[in-house]
Amino acid sequence: MLASxxxxxxxxxxxxxxxxxxxxxxxxxxxxxxxxxWARRVMVDERGWLSDRDxxxxxxxxxxxxxxxxxxxxxxxxxxxxxxxxAVIAITALLFMPVGLMLLIATLYxxxxxxxxxxNAIAGAxxxxxxxxxxxxxxxVLQTRPPLRGLLTGAAAFIGVGVLQWPLLWVIPVLIIVAVxxxxxxxxxx
Amino acid sequence: xxxxxxxxxxxxxxxxxxxxxAIGGINAILPEIHRVVVDLExxxxxxxxxxxxxxxNLAPGPNAMIVALVGWKVAGVTGxxxxxxxxxxxxxxACYIAWHFADRLRQSPxxxxxxxxxxxxxxxxxxxxxxxxxxxxxxxxxxxxxxLIATAMLAWTRVxxxxxxxxxxxxxxxxxx
Numbered sequence: 235m236l237a238s239x240x241x242x243x244x245x246x247x248x249x250x251x252x253x254x255x256x257x258x259x260x261x262x263x264x265x266x267x268x269x270x271x272w273a274r275r276v277m278v279d280e281r282g283w284l285s286d287r288d289x290x291x292x293x294x295x296x297x298x299x300x301x302x303x304x305x306x307x308x309x310x311x312x313x314x315x316x317x318x319x320x321a322v323i324a325i326t327a328l329l330f331m332p333v334g335l336m337l338l339i340a341t342l343y344x345x346x347x348x349x350x351x352x353x354n355a356i357a358g359a360x361x362x363x364x365x366x367x368x369x370x371x372x373x374x375v376l377q378t379r380p381p382l383r384g385l386l387t388g389a390a391a392f393i394g395v396g397v398l399q400w401p402l403l404w405v406i407p408v409l410i411i412v413a414v415x416x417x418x419x420x421x422x423x424x
Numbered sequence: 425x426x427x428x429x430x431x432x433x434x435x436x437x438x439x440x441x442x443x444x445x446a447i448g449g450i451n452a453i454l455p456e457i458h459r460v461v462v463d464l465e466x467x468x469x470x471x472x473x474x475x476x477x478x479x480x481n482l483a484p485g486p487n488a489m490i491v492a493l494v495g496w497k498v499a500g501v502t503g504x505x506x507x508x509x510x511x512x513x514x515x516x517x518a519c520y521i522a523w524h525f526a527d528r529l530r531q532s533p534x535x536x537x538x539x540x541x542x543x544x545x546x547x548x549x550x551x552x553x554x555x556x557x558x559x560x561x562x563x564x565x566x567x568x569x570x571x572l573i574a575t576a577m578l579a580w581t582r583v584x585x586x587x588x589x590x591x592x593x594x595x596x597x598x599x600x601x
Contacts, residue, residue: 329508
């Protein structure tokens, strides 16, 4: 890793408050089955605010802090663009607007939940929603091309948390220590 | 009214206490929320809780919205707002402070090292959450195929995910999932 690319991740184009609100609203309202695939799509593909690597690094920080990762993402990205107000704008668009919509759905849900056709459609969409998350992870691997040490810690996180279902509170601290130590070892001293 | 106020205070305190230990998001504290809401407080049955969970996953928005639904079930719209703010407020403030701290270290080589170390772990955790959702959703070969197709489309094409979801919903409607 070259020293010259350090800090590049921190530069953002100017983003208006309205654009910030609209973008996070889109992620929140389209985020069926999970917001993360939409967060990557909007921030990386559509707006070009972040590269896949920037996105992976940002979401890395958001995952290890307490709280939902996409909510943390809205706080950090909002704060980076417009300070505390930006954080409030982003979390409102991402979380509170969908909550209002969902309460509306909840009042209608009871009447359609038992309908077999609705259940079939939901089953199909749920299966695809799982694919959206898996596909996003795969795309991040393909785009960021982590070195072997990264592939190993990533695989350990997947197996420990996903397959073996070990408590996150134990797995994450251990993996962080291992990953940071490996990264430090691989980084040439200045 | 005092009863409602009491319940709202109870929701606020219970969820705020859980907020700061929710490493990995709301899913990490879901078993604890279930214990509090069903076993301890008796606000709803386990089946009702499962219904709310399905609804939260079905609706657009962060999965964290399960807490809003629990609050809604217990104390209406005010309950939903109180529960959401209590569950996400403390962690969001902590996140804001942590980001400020990280931003000050922008010039430090350690920040780059930590960021590069964390990124692959984050990807592994995203994979894990996709796997968990898939295990719940893929109850038939058709559903499994839909998951695989959606995975490939997201990884290798730039097709809008809305079409993937709508297409899969139609395939499900036809009875193949």
